[in-house]
Amino acid sequence: MRILVVEDHRILLDSLAMLLASIEDVEVVSKHTNGRQVLTALELDSNINLVVSDLQMPIMNGIELTLQLRDQFPSVKICLLTVADQPDAIKEAIRAGADGYVLKSADRSELEKALVMINKGHKFYSDQVLMQLAGETSIELVPDSGKPDKITITKRELDVLKLIAQEYSGSEIAEKLFIAPTTVETHRKHLMQKLGVQSTIGLVKYAIKYQLV
Known part of the structure; x- marks a missing residue:
């Protein structure tokens, strides 16, 4: 799994890159401090499976980057990492087309699970994120594999x-x-x-x- 990492704080960027590189079958191809750098990198090497990006960044934030990836590099998955757990921010990310949304408070095992699921074509939202959305009635989520099998619910x-x-x-x-x-x-x-x-x-x-x- 070839990954690009994006985080505007360099110490956090280096730490996150090291953490991701320690996960089996993950190769951190390059590190970046804003979304615009990611697009430039993908123009040079589009053989990237997944981008792990901070949400709040200067020049081009995670939402803007997600929109650009969906338009220019639709095969590249994106997982947003953030401290924000507010429904509005979460909904904005999902509607932009983010494949995953994980809080920075997540442990290594949750992050690894997220990457594996996203790389297989599934969506991943941490339990905290799902609970934040639970009270929202206007969120639009697309199921991973279409509608469920026919189940009779009264x-x-x-x-x-x-x-x-x-x-x-x-x-x-x-x-x-x-x-x-x-x-x-x-x-x-x-x-x-x-x-x-x-x-x-x-x-x-x-x-x-x-x-x-």
Whole structure:
């Protein structure tokens, strides 16, 4: 996996490059301090699999770089690294076409998982990012592999799923839907079984992935 690294703080750039280079099958081809340098580098060598870029940079930031890559080098994937975990920033990055969005607080194993998944053609958003998006109703995410297999979900289950993804508690969902809290838990269990997930976070990820919220 041939990677370009972009970070405007040189100490962080060197540290990030060393970390990425320590991951199996990763080759850090070059390091850059802004997006414009990346585009120049790709004109000289377009055989790059992935760009790992900071979000906030001078001259050309991560969002602008993402848009340029989608236009000029669509085969090159991009993963944005940032301290920003606000829904607006996340939505902007996703809508620009970012393949991944990982917080700088992530550990090495999460970063490695992100690179592997993105290189295989999947999207990757850290759990913190997904939880930030859970309460948003206007985000547009494109599923990795089209629509899910046909699963029969009742209207009431869908109502419960949407409220779970908006971080309402079981008692709050019961109050909103005029049903008993035990009924909410029954719907939650049925949803987990039908969707093949193991936790509430799994339900949230599913709801976001398939644009149910």
